[in-house]
Amino acid sequence: MAHWFRRRARRIEAPRLRPRSEDLATPRLDLHEFTPPVGEFLGRAAYVQLMLFENLSRAVSTAPTTAAKAAIGRAAEISIAKHRALADEITRSGGTVAEAMEPYTAAVDEFERTTRGADWFETLLGCYLTSGFLEDFFARLAVGLPAGERERVAAIFASADEEPLLAEQLRLAIADNARLASRLAMWGRRLVGDTMLVARSALGLDHGGSSAEHRAEPVFTELIAAHTRRMDALGLTA
Amino acid sequence: MAHWFRRRARRIEAPRLRPRSEDLATPRLDLHEFTPPVGEFLGRAAYVQLMLFENLSRAVSTAPTTAAKAAIGRAAEISIAKHRALADEITRSGGTVAEAMEPYTAAVDEFERTTRGADWFETLLGCYLTSGFLEDFFARLAVGLPAGERERVAAIFASADEEPLLAEQLRLAIADNARLASRLAMWGRRLVGDTMLVARSALGLDHGGSSAEHRAEPVFTELIAAHTRRMDALGLTA
Numbered sequence: 001m002a003h004w005f006r007r008r009a010r011r012i013e014a015p016r017l018r019p020r021s022e023d024l025a026t027p028r029l030d031l032h033e034f035t036p037p038v039g040e041f042l043g044r045a046a047y048v049q050l051m052l053f054e055n056l057s058r059a060v061s062t063a064p065t066t067a068a069k070a071a072i073g074r075a076a077e078i079s080i081a082k083h084r085a086l087a088d089e090i091t092r093s094g095g096t097v098a099e100a101m102e103p104y105t106a107a108v109d110e111f112e113r114t115t116r117g118a119d120w121f122e123t124l125l126g127c128y129l130t131s132g133f134l135e136d137f138f139a140r141l142a143v144g145l146p147a148g149e150r151e152r153v154a155a156i157f158a159s160a161d162e163e164p165l166l167a168e169q170l171r172l173a174i175a176d177n178a179r180l181a182s183r184l185a186m187w188g189r190r191l192v193g194d195t196m197l198v199a200r201s202a203l204g205l206d207h208g209g210s211s212a213e214h215r216a217e218p219v220f221t222e223l224i225a226a227h228t229r230r231m232d233a234l235g236l237t238a
Numbered sequence: 239m240a241h242w243f244r245r246r247a248r249r250i251e252a253p254r255l256r257p258r259s260e261d262l263a264t265p266r267l268d269l270h271e272f273t274p275p276v277g278e279f280l281g282r283a284a285y286v287q288l289m290l291f292e293n294l295s296r297a298v299s300t301a302p303t304t305a306a307k308a309a310i311g312r313a314a315e316i317s318i319a320k321h322r323a324l325a326d327e328i329t330r331s332g333g334t335v336a337e338a339m340e341p342y343t344a345a346v347d348e349f350e351r352t353t354r355g356a357d358w359f360e361t362l363l364g365c366y367l368t369s370g371f372l373e374d375f376f377a378r379l380a381v382g383l384p385a386g387e388r389e390r391v392a393a394i395f396a397s398a399d400e401e402p403l404l405a406e407q408l409r410l411a412i413a414d415n416a417r418l419a420s421r422l423a424m425w426g427r428r429l430v431g432d433t434m435l436v437a438r439s440a441l442g443l444d445h446g447g448s449s450a451e452h453r454a455e456p457v458f459t460e461l462i463a464a465h466t467r468r469m470d471a472l473g474l475t476a
Contacts, residue, residue, distance in 0.1 A: 061295070066285075069336075074322060077318040077319060080315040
């Protein structure tokens with residue numbers, strides 16, 4: 001799996017060479033052909049968002065300073081509000097929140113276990129990178145939902161953003177400790193592989209090489225380019 | 239300290255004998271003579287609320303079922319929103335959130351450590367009882383704040399309530415496991431003593447027997463009566 005990811009990572013370096021303005025001008029690709037039925041989409045997205053919140057709340061509890069605790073507390077609030085908004089959509093569509101999430105708990109919990117950082121810094125980088133990647137992914141996947149649902153889900157993911165709060169805390173930590181940068185760069189590279197698997201699984205892409213995989217590839221190229229920008233924003237090499 | 243509390247607990251059993259309707263009709267006592275300056279009030283209340291949220295988020299992470307996780311996630315959202323609203327008041331009054339909270343972190347963290355439950359059920363009972371007691375306490379203590387601040391803080395504590403969500407999960411757990419009730423009853427009795435110490439410390443009542451302590455006593459009587467009702471609501475003996 002790591003090999004698969006490294007091969008892919010080499011193939012998709014091209015976007016980094018384009019100027020950022022061109023990146024932004026390119027029509028954003030979406031995943032509408034892969035969008036599952038509403039109940040599946042919401043159940044999975046809601047549980048992933050709950051896991052992202054749990055990771056953030058762990059970063060609140062273990063924060064080394066009161067200032068970091070307060071800042072990450074704000075990010076945790078944003079994250080749980082997104083989960084609850086997705087949960088409300090499940091209820092609105094006639095589902096039960098726990099039942100809708102249940103089929104996805106085992107895989108998402110396993111992801112959480114394997115990407116739990118060794119300390120607060122790794123936990124926080126994990127929150128920053130996986131929230132960024134997965135919220136971006138589900139926002140794109142939502143494009144194929146029925147109208148109404150689609151707009152409401154888009155609004156949830158377009159609402160307040162945890163990212164700047166987390167980036168600031170990470171930049172402060174890295175500025176304070178030069179040796180942290182290389183350790184976090186390595187951790188970030190490991191995380192992106194595991195995070196992509198969560199996204200691939202949501203698309204039903206469990207085996208490489210299918211034609212569906214080829215059609216999804218441009219979106220993964222963009223998601224990885226966004227990941228690279230997140231790493232760049234901390235001065236880390238992706 | 240435990241002795242002090244047991245003596246007090248015996249002295250204040252009277253309210254349990256009054257019918258609930260009379261309890262509700264009694265004018266609610268407040269603590270205005272003990273209210274500290276705004277900065278102190280907000281710093282302590284905001285950090286206590288952040289600790290209550292952290293405990294709830296731990297209960298989310300360790301919840302035994304997806305349904306419990308979802309329900310407690312909602313309670314955690316309510317709790318962190320109260321913390322953030324208190325933090326916003328610190329900013330509005332010209333303070334810095336982290337600096338305002340800093341003087342209270344050591345004592346509150348120590349409370350959190352000594353009241354961490356042995357498992358999910360004890361953690362959840364702790365969230366239910368300590369959130370109920372301390373939010374009730376800070377709402378009463380806010381009565382002595384300057385107008386404006388007083389109304390805004392009252393609105394924060396009068397907003398959505400975690401209590402019914404937590405009570406429901408606890409009732410389900412107890413119904414499912416008869417032996418849990420006696421263990422939780424014991425844990426609840428231990429928690430209330432430690433929780434009262436947090437409140438006493440906020441009033442500057444570190445030594446027993448002062449005249450200030452006598453003036454504060456009716457409020458503690460009411461806070462303990464409310465605690466007893468919370469235990470009753472689960473079928474537990476306080």
